Amino acid sequence: MRLFDRSFWWFMLIGTGNTLLSFFIMQGMYALGWGGYWQSSAFAFALTSALSFFLNKRFAFQNHDGLLGTGLRFALVIALCYLFAYSVARPLTARLLRGLLPGPVDQAAMLVGQILFTGANYLGQRFFVFAKRAKKPTDKKG
Numbered sequence: 001m002r003l004f005d006r007s008f009w010w011f012m013l014i015g016t017g018n019t020l021l022s023f024f025i026m027q028g029m030y031a032l033g034w035g036g037y038w039q040s041s042a043f044a045f046a047l048t049s050a051l052s053f054f055l056n057k058r059f060a061f062q063n064h065d066g067l068l069g070t071g072l073r074f075a076l077v078i079a080l081c082y083l084f085a086y087s088v089a090r091p092l093t094a095r096l097l098r099g100l101l102p103g104p105v106d107q108a109a110m111l112v113g114q115i116l117f118t119g120a121n122y123l124g125q126r127f128f129v130f131a132k133r134a135k136k137p138t139d140k141k142g
Contacts, residue, residue: 007130008122008126010056011060011125014059014060015052015118019114022044022047023044023114026041026044030110037109040110041082041110041113045078045117049075053071057070057074061126063130073129074129077129080124081120081124085120086109086117088116089109089113090105092109093108093112
């Protein structure tokens with residue numbers, strides 16, 4: 001199985017659109033004072049994740065599993081990737097940019113968080129949420 005197959009390129013196309021949309025939402029909210037680091041990034045990700053689920057299910061991974069099970073796995077991966085990426089991004093960015101930027105680095109950290117999130121999310125979506133599942137043999141007694 002190749003990592004950079006058709007699903008990867010569709011995921012990246014969908015992800016690019018979603019990343020741009022969520023970036024503008026979170027930066028706009030943050031700039032307008034409608035939420036801090038966690039609130040604006042969480043709202044943007046919650047909003048664009050629903051769109052991402054349906055587009056990735058249909059186009060990137062061509063998944064025909066039920067919505068409930070797939071949706072629950074998707075929500076779990078999104079939540080774990082979000083917590084991982086944004087928990088790591090803030091201290092990592094602060095350390096990398098120490099002395100280069102005056103004041104808080106939250107907006108730069110949001111961008112770093114998106115990059116970390118995208119990589120972790122692809123792996124979770126491909127190998128857990130939309131993984132090809134073995135079909136259960138049907139009982140054909142007759």
